[in-house]
Amino acid sequence: MRIPLQLFTNGGAEVGRSARARVTCRYKCGSACWHEPGNSSDNNYFRDIARTGVSRRTVLRSTAGAAVAVGASSVLAACGDSSESAAPNSGASPSGMNFTAVPPNTEDTLVIPDGYRQQVVIRWGDPVLPGAPAFDFGAQTPQAQAMQFGYNNDFAGLIPVDGVSNHFYLVCNQEYTSEEFMFTGYVPKQPTEDQARIAMAAHGITVLEVSATPGVGSLDPVVGERNRRITASTPFQLTGPAAGSEFVRTSADPAGTTILGTIANCSGGLTPWGTMLSGEENFNNYFSNASKVTDKTASDNLDRYSFDDDADEHQWGRYEKRFDLSQEPNEANRFGYVVEVDPHDPASTPIKHSALGRLKHESATIHVVSRGPEAGTVVAYSGDDERFEYIYKFVSTRRMKTGLSKAARAHNAGILDEGTLYVATFTGNDPGAIDGSGKLPPSGTFAGSGSWKPLLTVRPDGSAQSHIEGMSPEEVAVFTRVAADRAGATKMDRPEDIEPHPITGKVYCALTNNSKRGTDGEAAADTANPRNENKNGQIIEITDNHTGTDFTWDLLLVCGDPAEADTYFAGFDKTKVSPISCPDNVAFDPHGNLWISTDGNALDSNDGLFAVALDGEHRGQTKQFLTVPKGAETCGPIIGTDRVIVCVQHPGEEDDHSADNPASNWPDGGNAQPRPAVVAVWRDAGPIGV
Template sequence: MVRIALPLFAPASSAPGSSSRAHVTCKYKCGEACWQEPGNTSDNEYFGDVVRSMVSRRSVLKGTATAAIGLGAASALAACGDDGGSATSAPSTPPVTGTGTGDGMNFAAVAPNTTDAVVIPAGYEQSVVIRWGDPVIPGAPEFDFTAQTPQAQEKQFGFNNDFAGLIAIDGEPDRFYLVCNQEYTTEEFMFAGYTAKNPTENQARVSMAAHGITVVEVAAESGSGKLTPVVGQRNRRITASTPFTLTGPAAGSEFVKTSADPAGTTILGTIANCSGGLTPWGTMLSGEENYNNYFAGADGITDKATKERLDRYSFADESDYHQWGRFEQRFDLSKNPNEANRFGYIVEVNPHDPSSTPIKHSSMGRLKHESANIFVTSDGTVVAYTGDDERFEYIYKFVSSRKIRSGSGNSAMRDNMRILEVGTLYVAKLTGDSPQSIDGSGKLPADGKFAGSGTWLPLLTVNEDGTSESKIDGMTAAEVAVFTRVAADKAGATKMDRPEDIEPHPKTGKVYCALTNNTKRGTDGKAAADEANPRNENKNGQIIEFTDDHAGTAFTWELLLVCGDPAAADTYYGGFDKTKVSPISCPDNVAFDPHGNLWISTDGNALKSNDGLFAVALEGANRGETKQFLTVPKGAETCGPIITEDRIIVCVQHPGETDDASADAPASNWPDGGSAQPRPSVVAVWKTGGKIGV
């Protein structure tokens, strides 16, 4: 365990620079997206061009219903009731009873550092829950870095864990399903002597098996927050080769049919699974994000329409760092151009049944989905929010026309897993209150806040009878479902600074979205700063807060945080005294604690210190107070936070990924120490003899 005493705040000289994410991470994770031109070259009006709405932001939601129930695990389902009547408050996972006034943030903030360890506050303990290569499925061998095989990896915990969810197992209070995304692989850190442009077939197939999703039973230790994996029949590994069923308008369309799947309904595998969410009916949602950098052959496409669509999703041969197309033709677009259209969806997995077929939901659009998180309104309407994680992309929501079916049996689960197939997909258009004040410097408007209103623009509707309607002239519903970015361009959506995790607050109903950064903002030929994205060449990102008429089309918004060095003039911490906050940069994932505070994990901290996990107060006099709870090891990213009263769980992704490191000369030996290779892992932290933050 490591606890260090350092000055609480970074020195003022630590001026924001470029992201700390290593080049090698960008290669394998996102296909060097930051070194490429943004995929969005549309000329739809950007935020700063929009004329301010005649409707004031104080009246936009007047008279709308905002009462709501929270969501989370299967335990919420029992309180959902029938299809009609008023809502009954339902517990979320974890139960959120407060509105986020800063209660539950009583810990000594961890100072910025570059330590090769998970650094936690004094009075807390930690343990590693599970590491890359640990056995999950019965019969799995112990991990051997020097003798990896695809057969072994299919039964072991995957690489580069991102989202994590904890789902209670009915009738077993000390047992849970831990569900994790395995986002991407960094082959040159997985295999000694790896040749980037000439991998072996064994290496490529180990890589395929290390992707996807893991479901593993864990046992809670009495008296601590420790969790121990249980290797057993309940567990599951979903990989790049697992069959999925495609639903919605894209299913069976000409855009997803291949020679191997002429019906266009069965897709092999899920890849680039970034963040996700849990549903009230007990399933996991996972977002397929940077799938474009798994395909070869894009540059050889000669059909103009196909090429334009591939370009809009940033497909390029130089981004093919995994080289899977050498061994499976479906990843070679010159042979199977439609295979690209079979990734980029929200996928849904039933962790309670390891034999079930997971689903890809095309009704929710094809994007670079970061995540999907659900809010249930007072009348039982299910609303899912999602962000498209690339520069100048958009924020979306899906409003289902179905209600949750109560019950915990297989029949209820089957019905509930179809809720996200029927309804309307929207994209957000934002307007600012003070457009004349925005000059790209990040200077706060005269009214003291970055704020405005907005409208949800419809893209498609899927009806109960299975028919679907496009809301975009010149596009069919299938085209909107598969080429959703193009539809959103045509609709005139607002270009944002990399919308990542977006989650509704289970108690207040407000919706929070992490906008990580956008160094192209305001550069030549690119959209300039606007009130929701107020800085040109944005290196540090921001957090936006929506007050939404969830099932309707109107909302107001306000920036909670404009991240970066608190000493810099272009930062804003919700109006809180900036001399009393922990510096935060590049927000990525968000979560809520039982007190209702927002917790934020970071990716690529531009302040030259390790990434971390931060608690932020949302309401009252402490709104904007930001405290760092932990930091992750050298080269790592903080992912998938879960905050309960008993423990905090984070995924430590890509530890030791620095540009001067390799498998033969690792930059980190975390978590095993000594001369061991670094291994992405899940970590649990708990307070010795007490509750988190109390």
Template sequence: MKLLPILSAHDGSSARSSLTCKYKCGDACFHEIPNTSKGQYFGDIVKTAMTRRGVLRGGAMAVVAVGAGSVLAACSTDEASSTGSSSEMSTPPVDGVDFVAVEPNTEDAVVVPQGYEQGVIIRWGDPVLAGAPTFDFDNQTAAAQNMQFGYNNDFAGLLPIEGTPNGYLLVVNHEYTTEPFLFKGYDAENPTSAQFDIALAAHGLSVVQVTGRSGSGALTPGLGKYNRRITGTTEFLLTGPAAGSDFLRTSVDPTGTKVFGTFNNCSGGLTPWGTVLSGEENINQYFGNAESVTDPVAAQRLARYGIEGAASDRKWERFDKRFDLAQEPNEVNRFGYVVEVDPWNPTGVPIKHTALGRFKHEAATIYVTDDGTVVAYSGDDERFDYMYKFVSSRKMMPGNGQAAMRHNLTILDAGTLHVAVLTGDAPDAIDGTGTLPEAGKFAGKGEWIPLLRTGDDGRGESLVDGMSAEEVAVFTRQAGDKVGATKMDRPEDFEPNPVTGKVYVALTNNTKRGTDGKAAADEANPREKNKNGQILEIDDDHAGTTFVWNLLIVAGDPNEADTYFGGFDKTQVSPISCPDNLAFDSKGNLWISTDGNALESNDGLFAVVLDGERRGETRQFLTVPAGGETCGPIISDERVVVAVQHPGEFDEASADNPMSHWPDGGDSQPRPAMVAVWKTQ
């Protein structure tokens, strides 16, 4: 196996290359933090004690069929060591976490535990639609890419096809394109119109029918009737209180109800009614000429979403005026939503739900209460931004008939959007070092503050003083600012546990915490210059407005004093850094994928025990190739599926100088791909 150089971190937040940051998130780490509000944090506020309400667990079983499924049977980098070695883990394993942990490494390979096999399911450029040509890196066309698997796969969902044994729909997001790795001789200052068209086609989502084999976890793609490519030119319908508003009208769509394309689709979720939710995240980077906007209110709104400067990095505004804010100032307001796709209807028009607000949605995940109320959780993946939930006013209709689907596709268009405020139990004990309070845990209470209520008629009611309903839906960050939402360390994936109903949040990192007058450390974000992130556990009154919380993991090198693993013996855990996506197995164990490991090793997938005396035990299940990111974990009895994103993406590398040849080997170009891992029979 080929060893690759360790990524040198560029800003202290993670080991992502600066090239990845440029094309994935528009260099968010290098720009001023968009949230300049004086929002509340623990050191500023004291709230009266809240009554802890019992978790509504009736909906948990509905989520079992929706979420990751069940168990697989049985940042600058410091020079800190990464011990807490898996070889030292001597205690008997918990059910579902019965593998020998993979050691940290920098190999150009997916590394899995002993006794497991792996296989690529589908890679960038493989056929999705009938008639797709064989992938030819040196002769790409937009017409071909429109029929092929897109670039930089992130979220993945696997839906069983009723009546088809071992048949599934694999639904995958394609978050972003890294043009220097798509094209040889790429000139960032002078991209071509052909390169623009190919990149548009490489974004979006893919729906692919796959088939499993008895006795194996391998999955084989096929050209099924449900196969579909959704791209940067696919038509979407806008619904909810912002649909038709002046903020969403453009010269191409004067109605403000129709959008072409979806971009930067990061993580997502599956619904109990069989659809897929996808979060539009770093949409700020696709639009140029923000400096031409002189109206102070409009300019402030752009800045709050990190939209600034002249030309964009990709220069798309040269080829399509909708990406030029000087010509189409409202086009940007039509992105940054939760997207819903019905994969069972390959000709259906996907939806963008404005009732769920507009921000950098990492994902949207669903919990259903006993009475059929649907709750959608979502994090705003930006330093010092907020956590949200939407509580539906409509009840989910059971069944998979057409009437049920028509009804359920409207559930996320009526209800109330909330933002979270957290308080700590021991605020005076937090000094920014990560030292545990006297109680031996970081814990507290929280309240969901209502921002926007949407009625059955689609009309919105603002619950924020000084903002209209349309403004809250389109400029949701400012609404959170006004009500004093708690500033978090990059809230990414939310996931409800299908066994217990508790909700977990990946907080990836925030090296600006407590620096240059930025918000100080608090009990939910207990470290200044936080490069490794943490996992928040919420016991939520799902349809209500109160919750209690604690930190399950404060990530990093277990040898360091500022880390915490639920109280578990830190000599018996794998080091983990920069948690990103979350999933669960049927035993209720949490699985975490990482993005930007700041501990001098490749990103990976980890299993964590949540209950009992082993709570907090963390084992690394796999690592992805160097330069890559672990995304979209699916955990089931038969297999683990991960999305390997941007393999070999080093600053010194490019299509002209590839530093990874995964997954095809030889002298091939690296290609993002989906991988299945299963236990050897």
């Protein structure tokens, strides 16, 4: 049962939470933040109310009223007016950050700094494959959508095309569909078969060739044979310990090795061997009838991954039985993996890597050890994007081969199938000084140490060892959250994108927010997650022993209105920073600065893209580079010398609006329906930010 949303409102806005629209929560994550957290383990609990033996669905049915009372009585006061609280343009900025900061705003356009230009590279419905028809909002078909750019683009990456100068593969995730904004007259939870199959075709991944003109930031799509659309129906190969196990076999795939489709693809990463990685995230809200799964173990595992009947907004199970858990309960276990796509071969079968575990992967990003006896070792980092979930890494035992020869590609294709999967535990230097207010501890920094707990090792011959007592390797690969619970992992505030710095090797993770932190029965604030009912999020910086099991860490940013006492910008003068809320994706520019995109800005402004200095006297300086149109989310930033690329996801997706009553007309203007799109931004003269 969903918690009644209207009981949390205050003049139309929910305080104590991000500003993401309720309709976005419904379609994107099955209203996860309005349900009880899936993690009911006692890891790092200080005020826990035990719920041993009680399922999540039972808790929701029996205690909905109590949950409302807790939420309504403990929300935070709204932040002050952030528009007058900072002056980010005063003083010098490091190289790469010399631009006029964009102020907070609510415009229905992409706002960029003075002296910069922008271009829509590709929009939802634009042709990708040869023969694709032009987009016609009123006459969509599943066949057309399978040849066109998908909906709600999230991650973006650029991979050079072999042997063709200034041509790249633009690889993009299509994370989720918002059917009310795709079709006029849409009846929620009652799609027609055509509408459901159009939505299936709008999911997945796009590989699009683009051409660049040297010295100019624009990118031009090339509709040709190199392009590819991967949808919710494309065959994938499952590898690792889960493959062939009893947990993934279905009536359509009794071998348990071939999975149709990828869904809920959030952020991702690029590999040094020329492929794309994508994380399957909120896959739980595509399945119906979770309550009809009567086997207790299977039901408990569904609870741990937040499956709930009420979360299924898409209703695909009406037309494909694999999405109906009463008919195919194992289909749920076939999603939640890191997927790998080779854009250089449009005919290749994409892979789902179970050795990296099954969770709500926000992303998977790669660090390659460059020095010493471990040189060539590949480490993959991933966050599990839900409240109170964990941070993971995978250390491969297969060393990377350089080059793009067939032999090198064949070798590197197995890198993520052998090695050890770990989960992180964090310890703070000032644990007794954290009271949930966000106040700095006596040491003057939020910092500490940590360790990686092994969960699963896959050997070169494909055999595997579980490091969790009572769980087989197959169980650890498929029910990774349960294994991490038993390992004692530290509960974090929604670990989203996590990326290693290309120069220093330090690892940066966006912890977006957590409205349940410190509330009754939930984990208390700690040094790494220092605020109760955290609505603005933080950025954690990890100095990792990449191939080992120890690390140190500190908080780079504790986000929010810099005029408020519970924010921290690495000690930088808070009168000279841009307000930032709900960090989501992270990236790096050629100068070594960190860039952050946001999702659900709780400071009465559109979401945006921010640059943050990491070193020297400017460490912590934060400047807003752009804002996206109203109702939109900033995703998938790529920061280069010639251009910045962002994915503008769900423009106009606001409550009480739909395709019948659009809140935005971006990017086409006039009376056009809003369309998610990829945008390039560049400077009139000279490199970005210099």
